[in-house]
Amino acid sequence: MSALGTNNEMAAMPPISRARTLWTACAAHALHDGYTDLIYLLLPIWQAEFAIGYGALAFLRALAAASMAGLQVPAGRIAERIGGRTTLAMGTALAALGYMVAGYSTGLAGLCVALVVIGCGLSTQHPIASAAVSRAYQDDARGPLGTYNFAGDVGKAAIPSGASLLLVVMTWHHMLWALAALGLIVAVAVAIFLPANLRSLSKAAKAGPHGSGTRGGFGLLLAIGILDSSVRMGFLTFLPFLLKEQGASLSVVGQALALVFIGGAAGKFACGWLGARFGLLATVRLTEAGTAVAILTVLVLPLAPTLLVLPLLGVMLNGTSSVLYGTVPDLAPSGRTEQAFAIFYTGTIGAGATAPILFGILGDAVGAHGALLATAITAAVILPLAIALMKRI
Structure with missing residues (x-):
């Protein structure tokens, strides 16, 4: 055929x-x-x-x-x-x-x-x-x-x-x-x-448009996915410690995490459709810039306003992933969609497992605030990578 x-x-x-x-x-x-x-x-x-x-x-x-x-x-x-x-x-x-x-x-x-x-x-x-x-x-x-x-x-x-x-x-x-x-x-x-x-x-079909010219683009997409997963897991690792420093009880910490997860679920649902409507670059710019700004915001706010920001932060924190998943088929090397998704998920799941360890080592050296600041910087690093990726699509 x-x-x-x-x-x-x-x-x-x-x-x-x-x-x-x-x-x-x-x-x-x-x-x-x-x-x-x-x-x-x-x-x-x-x-x-x-x-x-x-x-x-x-x-x-x-x-x-x-x-x-x-x-x-x-x-x-x-x-x-x-x-x-x-x-x-x-x-x-x-x-x-x-x-x-x-x-x-x-x-x-x-x-x-x-x-x-x-x-x-x-x-x-x-x-x-x-x-x-x-x-x-x-x-x-x-x-x-x-x-x-x-x-x-x-x-x-x-x-x-x-x-x-x-x-x-x-x-x-x-x-x-x-x-x-x-x-x-x-x-x-x-x-x-x-x-x-x-x-x-x-x-x-594998020899068609999805040929070797997409390999560089897929590598950039994978790098963005790895960094995005690292930001998410690194932030979630240190958020409870930040909240405790702000005076939160254990029950409030649990409620705060629930707010992040609820926002994250909404972000996965909404950002997939936003990506289809406005494109990869615009949506990733919004979610990653929003993530960086929201993390910096919770670092300086007291507890009550922080709790109000957390659902929106959850939307930004999880929203990028839906947009990235939707781009995997476009950049799958040689049109091998299953393999491309498998490699992408291996990278992001692996990053989610190792990022808390790396940010934890950093946290031992500079404290929870410093580690959270590093997650915001990592989110900002994704922006130029997204711009470079758009040139490959």
Whole structure:
């Protein structure tokens, strides 16, 4: 099939198939992100159940995170061979199986095996579901990708909170089995509802406009994504310490973080559509400049005004990511969309894991205020990179 024929076939996808693709991807994203954050709820339960120390708990969390981050690229390659629908359905079922194994675990060894299995399953979602939405909507994908990203935040809130409610009426073992059943239902839904024709472009298409000329542009996009993720995680690491210095109690710190997360969810949803309307450069300028200014603002304000600023800061802090995700298909080297998303997510997830360590070392040297100032400077550094990226598009 020619490249033109492939593009025409996908462009002719009826609206109902586009919507089905989007909502199936949203369901998968909500489940997978909820599964990811569910681990935070389980750690204190496992500590009490199995008398595990903090070091072992950190190791457990790292096992899942490392498996998920390290297998993004292999998951993209598997999707290119057997299709995104099959890979995502199998990955979702594998993550559910991991939680089922965790429910049967009686010690640290069993939990280690379960978390590796969970991480392997979770690695399939980001590159494949993102690519499915981008292929379904083509040039109009930025807004739908914002909706897709917003669904992940819904899952982060819904699944851990739902799990905490289930713990009122059942043991944690039964709670995990119930959530594993939910995962199997979503896996079946992916296998049924995600269109089967959203595979990688043909070899002829890969030799087309998305050739080697986009490689430099994709590298810049990846660098922006890494810095953006670093700013977000670095800021969230030091925000509680700043609030405590301003006189906040632990309950107020929790409320403040909730305000940031609510704003962040709104930012992911809104900025994807803003990027589609006003373009990459204008939206990134707004969000990154707004992030830098908002961070500097909370550094000088007292507690009460800081709390008022935090939702807007959350919008700016998370909004850039939706715009960047929407640009990945445009710059995918050789048109390999799944691989491009896999590399992009590997970089941003890895940056989110390492940035708190680097900013923490800096914080030991210059204090929390100095570390937060460094996150604002990092956000400002993204602006010239975005301008350079626009010259490549």
